Amino acid sequence: MNRSKSIITQLLDSAGVVINGEHPWDIKVRNENFFPLVIQQGSLAIGESYMQNWWSSPQPDAFIAKVLSARLDEKIHKSLSLKKHIFLAKLFNHQGHIQAFKNGSRHYDIGNDLFERMLDKRMTYTCAFWDGVKTLDAAQEQKLDISCQKVHLKPGMHVLDIGCGWGSFAQFAAERYDVKVTGITISKEQAALAKDRCKGLPVVIKLMDYRDLSGQYDAIVSLGMFEHVGYKNYRAYMEIARKCLHDGGLFLLHTIGSNRSSVFTDPWIHKYIFPNSMLPSIGQIGKAIEGLFVMEHWENYSADYDKTLMTWYHNFKEHWNELASKYDETFFRMWEYYLLSCAATFRARNSQLWQVVLSKNGVPGGYRFERHTTKKDSTMY
Template sequence: MNNENTRGIVTRLLSAAGITVNGNNPWDIHVYNEDFYARVLHNGSLGLGESYMEGYWDCRQLDDFFYKILRSNLDKSVRKSLRLKLEILMARVFNFQKPARATRNGQQHYDAGNDLFQHMLDKRLVYTCAFWDGAATLDEAQEHKLDLSCRKLQLKPGMHVLDIGCGWGSFAKYAAENYGVTVTGITISKEQVSLGQQLCAGLPVTIRLQDYRQLNEKFDAIVSLGMFEHVGPHNYHEYMKVAARCLKDNGLFLLHTIGGNEQHAFTDQWLNKYIFPGAVIPTIRQIGQALEGIFVMEHWENFSVNYDKTLMAWYDNVAANWDKLKNRYDQTFFRMWKYYLLSCAASFRARHSQLWQIVLSKAGIPGGYHFAANQESGNLTLATGTFKP
């Protein structure tokens, strides 16, 4: 198929989503290399992302471009390539999140460089969705989310909390300072352990380099913020069993995860290759099947639109701080990272992606589950000051 034919097909597809090639709207794309059309037609989302990284095309408002594509379901109009079909089949048959591979997958993203994340995230280095109700800044929104999580867990002084996928210790530090608890956090990123231990120095916080499958000790409460996406369907049931064996009988488990409307073998093909290798977004059914017979679902909340705003704030931070990062990261990396953040923001804006917080108990709470919140304004009643024993 020649360039003229591929150009015509891709142009018609984009036009169906309200996008004009070389148009004047902020969401229109400008094509600088005619090979762009064949790349997209033959390789789908992978070709779209790689051609953007290589400068084949550009767009003033990349998030709006993706929003229009997703809201029009254009991504479903393009037939899956044979290669993609084979990759999907392999993902369904093989466990791509076994311990050794899970470690390699995690390190590819989370060991990219602490400096990148320090310039991108809030002051606490929270790399999960913020909670923006009543918040004017990213720092405030992330503190709202951390406090919301603590309240949902009903933390009390003296408790010992397990944080599965603790990142740089943001939740652990906040919970120790504001709720008087001891926290043990685990991660498979060496970079996160190193910096997290520094940030939590002097607090009753331990951060360990450890896979969740190695856990076998008891805790009063368990939290997992943004880690379940890396577990994989083959391991969902085992993950729940590990959490149950580590949770005391009267404890609560807060699972915070991105969720999908439809079941897929892995994330978007481009994201799987360049950003989150081996990641899989779970569905309600998959989570329900995994916890069946192990946990009771006490509370399920969706605040996915908050992730759109969070990702946009992260991108603004990266763009504002690029002069401090460009000596270590090249322009191709910047375009890759921009594509990642803005395409994901659009996915949440288009409601293709969700963000769930799920509270689980082992046997059901007598009298039902409740957590402290200001019901009139919808805002959290935040913890007042730092915990003092």
């Protein structure tokens, strides 16, 4: 116990974190078992011990950002359970057709009441774009508008939305750009609410896996779904997207990304939040699109995701009294840790948020994107 405490104390000190210190990123340890457990299990132990209230911090996000910026996660050896997880990820396809529905249900079917209180009015569960706007609603609509413009939407086009969530993009694109949208999701709760929210619009919502897609579309968008595809399926996903895209069409891939190629996710995130999720690297995306697409445009919005997650956290905390009868205190600390730790990964620049525009054969004369305010949304911000 004393040796593990000494090791952790020294590591935290190198990151500028003091146990029982006075800075907002310092931590207070309530259970001494925290120290040997972190040595044994790394990030999984940090998350689980937070859920058990073994440690606290005035700003857990700031603490985790300090730890990640100092790369302390690389200084603790991988546990046996993590090595097993990596081995199994290489051996099996944990994002296969049947498993994909189970993975999605574990998170997205928790309860629409939770997401309604946490997200914006359109229930957009992806990074908002905050340039020049101050509210979550405006930032999410700005992201949706930019996404529409990047694939050059025009009235009458038919758009495929892979991973449509609760229908935010489909609803926005149909209303503001006069297009038809087919959206797919593997979440029953999302599909049901998306159909209701898009009622009366030229929008079709389907409960289906991307591997079952057919037909061709004028444009494709995928906002925050690629993180669930898995490295064994990246190439197949891109092949299907190419097959479904008209020759002159554009495909917008919006995904969280990692600085390094990997075959597994953070153990705590895998166990409690997004089972079998995986963040692609630039190299993995490049390999998946090679020979299938031309990369026309690539942007990074990682700082925007930090702010988005912190806003979701404040919404969640503000409305907790409305949710407490359904979700217990352990869930509160789990969800709090999820939102704050993820914000920290973007703040430390460990995670990125990319929007990538792809074409099948290259845009004649080159692709151009210049953000403009449409007539319909000129008063939005």
